[in-house]
Amino acid sequence: MSQDKKLDHQCVICGEFYHSCDLCKEIQMYTPWRSLCDNSRHFQVYQIIAMLRGNVMNTAEAKDSLNHIGITVDEIKTFIPAVQEILLPIMEEKPKSNVEVIFVEEDDESDEEI
Numbered sequence: 492m493s494q495d496k497k498l499d500h501q502c503v504i505c506g507e508f509y510h511s512c513d514l515c516k517e518i519q520m521y522t523p524w525r526s527l528c529d530n531s532r533h534f535q536v537y538q539i540i541a542m543l544r545g546n547v548m549n550t551a552e553a554k555d556s557l558n559h560i561g562i563t564v565d566e567i568k569t570f571i572p573a574v575q576e577i578l579l580p581i582m583e584e585k586p587k588s589n590v591e592v593i594f595v596e597e598d599d600e601s602d603e604e605i
Contacts, residue, residue, distance in 0.1 A: 500526065504533040506571040535560050536570075540577055550581045557582065 498508035509529040524534035539556050542548035548556070557578065567578045 500529070502529040502533055503527050504536050504570055504574055505529065532560055532562070536562060536574070536578075540574065543577070550584065553578075554581050554584065 496510040498510055500511045501508050507529050511525040522531075524531060524537075528534040528537055536557070539548065539553050543550070543553050562578075562582075564579065564582050567575055567582060570578070
């Protein structure tokens with residue numbers, strides 16, 4: 492980045508300041524995520540949070556998505572507090588077992604001879 496570019500945006504995920512020219516003619520392809528986040532991975536985190544809040548995705552799906560893009564608990568701890576409050580409980584949640592245990596009481600009369 493050249494010295495004349497000012498840090499004019501703040502990432503909504505990590506809080507870092509960065510430069511982005513929203514309407515810059517120098518950029519061949521406009522990337523709208525640059526107005527919200529400093530990198531595409533953080534924009535993916537932003538989308539996961541939006542889907543969680545909109546009940547489009549549940550916490551298990553969110554955890555899978557975060558793991559898929561390589562987001563770790565250590566990285567989440569570098570995010571702004573509001574994002575940490577949403578994501579840390581999801582990432583630290585123990586997986587639930589899909590096995591259902593059914594207990595059946597035996598009938599004492601079944602042991603009697605007929």
